[in-house]
Amino acid sequence: MDIFRRSLLLNAAVMAAYSALPLRTGHAADFNYQLKASRIADNTYAVIGKLEYFTGHNGGAVVNTAFIETSDGVIVIDTGPSKRYGEQLKKLIRETTGKEIVRVYNTHFHPDHCFGNQLFDVKQIAALPKTISGLKESGEGFSDNFYRLLGDWMRGTELTIPGLPITFSSEKFGDHRLELIALSGHTDADLAILDHKTGVLFAGDLCFLDRTPTTPHADLSQWQASLAQLKKVPHKIILPGHGIADPTDRSIEQTSDYLNWLEKSLIEQARQGKDMIEAAKLEIPQKFEKLKLIKAEIERSVAHLYPKIEQNVLPVISPGGR
Amino acid sequence: MSFSEIYRLKRQLVLMLCTFILVAYGSLSSGGLNAAEPENKELPKDVLNSIMWKSVATDYLLSDKNSNGTIIMNSAIKVVAPKDAEDQLNVPVSVDATAIKNVRKILVVADLNPLPEVLTYEPLNAAARISFRIKVDQGTPVRAAVLDAEGVWHVAGTYLDASGGGCSQPALAYKNDDWVKRLAEVRGKIWRHLGKDQATLRFSIRHPMDTGLADGIPAFYVENLKLTDSAGKILGRLTVHEPVSENPTITVYPFIKQTIDKIQIKGRDNEGNLFKASVPVPVTSTRLQTRK
Numbered sequence: 001m002d003i004f005r006r007s008l009l010l011n012a013a014v015m016a017a018y019s020a021l022p023l024r025t026g027h028a029a030d031f032n033y034q035l036k037a038s039r040i041a042d043n044t045y046a047v048i049g050k051l052e053y054f055t056g057h058n059g060g061a062v063v064n065t066a067f068i069e070t071s072d073g074v075i076v077i078d079t080g081p082s083k084r085y086g087e088q089l090k091k092l093i094r095e096t097t098g099k100e101i102v103r104v105y106n107t108h109f110h111p112d113h114c115f116g117n118q119l120f121d122v123k124q125i126a127a128l129p130k131t132i133s134g135l136k137e138s139g140e141g142f143s144d145n146f147y148r149l150l151g152d153w154m155r156g157t158e159l160t161i162p163g164l165p166i167t168f169s170s171e172k173f174g175d176h177r178l179e180l181i182a183l184s185g186h187t188d189a190d191l192a193i194l195d196h197k198t199g200v201l202f203a204g205d206l207c208f209l210d211r212t213p214t215t216p217h218a219d220l221s222q223w224q225a226s227l228a229q230l231k232k233v234p235h236k237i238i239l240p241g242h243g244i245a246d247p248t249d250r251s252i253e254q255t256s257d258y259l260n261w262l263e264k265s266l267i268e269q270a271r272q273g274k275d276m277i278e279a280a281k282l283e284i285p286q287k288f289e290k291l292k293l294i295k296a297e298i299e300r301s302v303a304h305l306y307p308k309i310e311q312n313v314l315p316v317i318s319p320g321g322r
Numbered sequence: 323m324s325f326s327e328i329y330r331l332k333r334q335l336v337l338m339l340c341t342f343i344l345v346a347y348g349s350l351s352s353g354g355l356n357a358a359e360p361e362n363k364e365l366p367k368d369v370l371n372s373i374m375w376k377s378v379a380t381d382y383l384l385s386d387k388n389s390n391g392t393i394i395m396n397s398a399i400k401v402v403a404p405k406d407a408e409d410q411l412n413v414p415v416s417v418d419a420t421a422i423k424n425v426r427k428i429l430v431v432a433d434l435n436p437l438p439e440v441l442t443y444e445p446l447n448a449a450a451r452i453s454f455r456i457k458v459d460q461g462t463p464v465r466a467a468v469l470d471a472e473g474v475w476h477v478a479g480t481y482l483d484a485s486g487g488g489c490s491q492p493a494l495a496y497k498n499d500d501w502v503k504r505l506a507e508v509r510g511k512i513w514r515h516l517g518k519d520q521a522t523l524r525f526s527i528r529h530p531m532d533t534g535l536a537d538g539i540p541a542f543y544v545e546n547l548k549l550t551d552s553a554g555k556i557l558g559r560l561t562v563h564e565p566v567s568e569n570p571t572i573t574v575y576p577f578i579k580q581t582i583d584k585i586q587i588k589g590r591d592n593e594g595n596l597f598k599a600s601v602p603v604p605v606t607s608t609r610l611q612t613r614k
Contacts, residue, residue: 316509
């Protein structure tokens with residue numbers, strides 16, 4: 001009797017725990033990202049992410065991934081936020097092209113771009129050396145945070161470090177010659193890829209379109225220099241890291257314009273002696289009002305950038321030293 | 323008997339003695355001392371529903387020698403922190419207790435931090451307002467307890483979510499080899515408020531603020547700060563604890579007369595390093611843009 005009662009109680013507790021789970025992880029019980037391949041150029045497909053922050057509802061599919069079909073096989077650009085995403089991306093590639101994957105690139109070390117890596121052959125995953133070292137250093141922390149934010153969408157996801165450091169400046173698959181452009185600014189190492197055959201410029205997170213740029217590892221002056229360089233690269237269409245494909249360079253201009261405004265505004269806030277909480281209360285110019293998540297991203301950017309900006313603005317009163 | 327054996331015996335003896343003293347003190351305080359204290363008043367319900375509320379109230383508030391045993395929840399105190407900690411090593415917090423009369427001190431506690439006490443500010447000749455940045459180790463209530471002249475604690479707070487790990491990470495300072503050369507470098511600036519004998523003082527002190535929780539790095543942090551005007555009047559005193567962020571960056575709002583031309587910041591860290599800096603007060607006032 002006693003045992004029976006206890007097991008009943010235990011069951012009730014377990015049931016309660018399980019019924020509470022879907023609340024945390026979102027309603028999509030089948031964890032289907034509903035990935036769709038949109039053709040943006042000949043043999044070139046983009047999987048466009050939602051313009052949202054990582055949540056238990058979107059499972060982290062807020063990022064653009066892409067693939068190019070060549071006669072040698074398929075080239076994949078970024079692998080998404082989780083193992084489940086990687087599986088579904090691989091299935092989509094198989095259904096769309098029917099070909100084997102020959103190369104995978106990680107544009108930078110942020111987890112939404114490379115946590116689908118484990119589905120691919122490590123030796124085929126190429127990234128800039130600093131992307132690899134950054135991922136080794138911060139990957140476990142990213143992983144913890146993603147499990148916390150995305151819940152069950154992350155099930156089985158394991159950090160997978162790219163096996164091929166990019167020390168060369170181009171590669172050719174079939175008749176697609178890819179120029180690998182090593183830049184920085186969004187992170188320590190940002191890879192942009194230009195497909196000379198189609199003129200598609202895969203800009204990674206150096207470019208955002210209609211979604212506020214994020215700055216957790218940003219160096220704003222390097223970022224601006226990289227954007228200036230991208231503008232000079234002859235291309236027909238840009239695939240930004242977040243936002244739809246852009247045939248008019250609007251993503252370069254918008255990103256540059258926003259970062260410029262953000263930096264100037266924060267310097268001005270520091271000059272006025274604002275603390276971090278006050279500093280985030282910026283008057284948003286009309287041209288940026290439509291950028292998705294702008295208020296939240298400004299708050300985040302203040303956390304990333306303001307301590308350093310402030311150190312440069314506040315004068316030294318006493319030199320210190322012991 | 324070898325040396326190590328003697329040492330071990332000695333250690334055991336010391337341990338036994340310590341235990342004895344603790345037990346003796348425990349029975350004394352539970353029997354004798356507590357009875358003398360005001361009869362355990364019921365604590366007000368914690369607006370933040372923290373499991374640590376009782377211990378925070380007992381350890382930090384009721385134990386204060388100036389407390390009269392009364393604690394009230396008072397939403398007139400504004401404690402502002404982001405809902406989510408973006409950078410766990412740098413979470414901005416600001417406390418505005420200007421709505422409370424005769425503030426003796428402001429105590430800031432992060433309940434679920436391994437080291438909950440953040441700082442204590444005595445605004446002796448300053449507005450009862452302060453902002454600073456903290457490290458957090460996990461999601462935690464952040465609360466301000468404000469002691470008034472009658473000994474009443476007024477408490478308010480907010481909940482801050484975080485993914486974990488801020489307190490047990492080594493300071494970034496150690497990435498630079500020359501950190502010692504610039505230890506306790508003080509940066510700062512003063513903005514005089516238009517039409518008032520008041521100013522905003524924002525300053526930062528270069529210091530690693532080691533919590534002692536990162537592997538192999540002992541606690542090393544700024545402990546005390548005193549702010550004095552050029553006429554020698556003490557404007558405010560701060561007791562700082564480990565959870566305050568590396569390179570503590572603090573804003574206070576001292577009351578200063580037109581004749582004051584400097585505010586001196588004097589401080590020391592837990593290793594006894596002393597530092598001081600005199601921040602010039604501008605002659606002219608600025609109209610600070612404030613936006614709600």
